[in-house]
Amino acid sequence: MKKILLLVSCCLFALTSCEVDNYDGPNASIHGSILDEQTGELVGSDMENGNAIKVREQGFSKPADQTWYITNTGEYRNNMVFAATYDVRFENGNFYPFEIKDFVVKAGDNTYDFKVIPYIRIKNSKIEKNGNVITATFSLEAGKPEVKLKEIQVFAFSDMWVGNNVKLALNGGTNKRTFSPTVAINTTETYTLTIDLDENKDVLKYSKNYYFRIGALADVSGVGTVRYNYAPLAVIKL
Structure with a gap:
């Protein structure tokens, strides 16, 4: 009899446990x-x-x-x-x-x-292949007057996830420009960044579509971690 009572108690506990966990799913x-x-x-x-x-x-x-x-x-x-x-x-x-x-x-x-309100707006962006050079031109606009410019870069990768965290390591250094100290953003200035394809034959080595994206990094105080702002990506077959 004691064994039967113990078995019944265990079954009731199991049923109760199942009932407690039976929550409705996302709706x-x-x-x-x-x-x-x-x-x-x-x-x-x-x-x-x-x-x-x-x-x-x-x-x-x-x-x-x-x-x-x-x-x-x-x-x-x-x-x-x-x-x-x-x-x-x-x-x-x-x-x-x-x-x-x-x-x-x-x-x-x-x-x-x-x-x-983005920290930086990338305006009039254009990425083109001219001969053996990828050329990116663009202008910038600050989201608010206190925003300063820390860095600009044109990124390249083999798919659409291209950006600061998913990119190819390019040679030559002309695809990036750093401002130290940071500078005020001049809306009338046109920026130009380039990628020399001859210098990057070991990186951009396949005949296929590559994805390029212009990024600008702001310097803003009191807002936490600041991440890149981007222009729409461009797809170029090399």
């Missing part, structure tokens, strides 16, 4: 874009260690951070979200940080575009 999805509030253009970043959306679901005594990842094009999608009210914040990116309280995600599909 919502959300997607949208990160847009420059002035131009309406997508604000692209790095796919790896780039911009991200940090959220905390309300209603918990110790809510944990969740991350909704943003693609390098400046778009995001999360298909596994709980319908709830969240606190949303942006930090350590390539635009001014901010926070949204009481952000509501409803059951089903949600669309929301976030409007931001």
